[in-house]
Amino acid sequence: MKVLVDTNVILDTLLYRSPFYDDSRTVYTLVEQRRITGYVSSSAMTDIFYLTRKELKDTGKVYSLIDDIARLFIIAPVLESTIKSALALRWKDFEDAVQYMAARENGIEHIITRNAADFETVEAPRAASPKDFLINLKGHG
Secondary structure, three states, X not given: OEEEEOHHXXXXXXXXXXXXXXXXXXXXXXXXXXXXEEEEEHHHHHHHHHHHHHHHOOHHHHHHHHHHHHHHOEEEOOOHHHHHHHHHHOOOOHHHHHHHHHHHHOOOOEEEOOOHHHHOOOXXXXXXXXXXXXXXXXXXX
């Protein structure tokens, strides 16, 4: 199963953000165990680096964390076509539109995000919170 893991879920894991950490970490662990195929968009990688460095204030540690993400996750490209398609959607949150189009362009089945409500108007790929994704996965496993 191919899933795009949104920036907020990765940050919840890296920064131990409560109350979101446990479910986000479980998703991350499923990627580590290769039980699901995790993707992260190339545009999210720069955001993750910036926000993690801002929080941790340790560039070396942040590079190590980003190295781990790049090793575990497939990095979904954000191309000119991705941006133009996202612009055409005219969503309130442009970053969500980019994540959605990156997922579509890469044949990804699910987007795991804490703001799944922002994706309610679309059919596929479907978005779910880490908690809802894990409940659904358990129900099918």
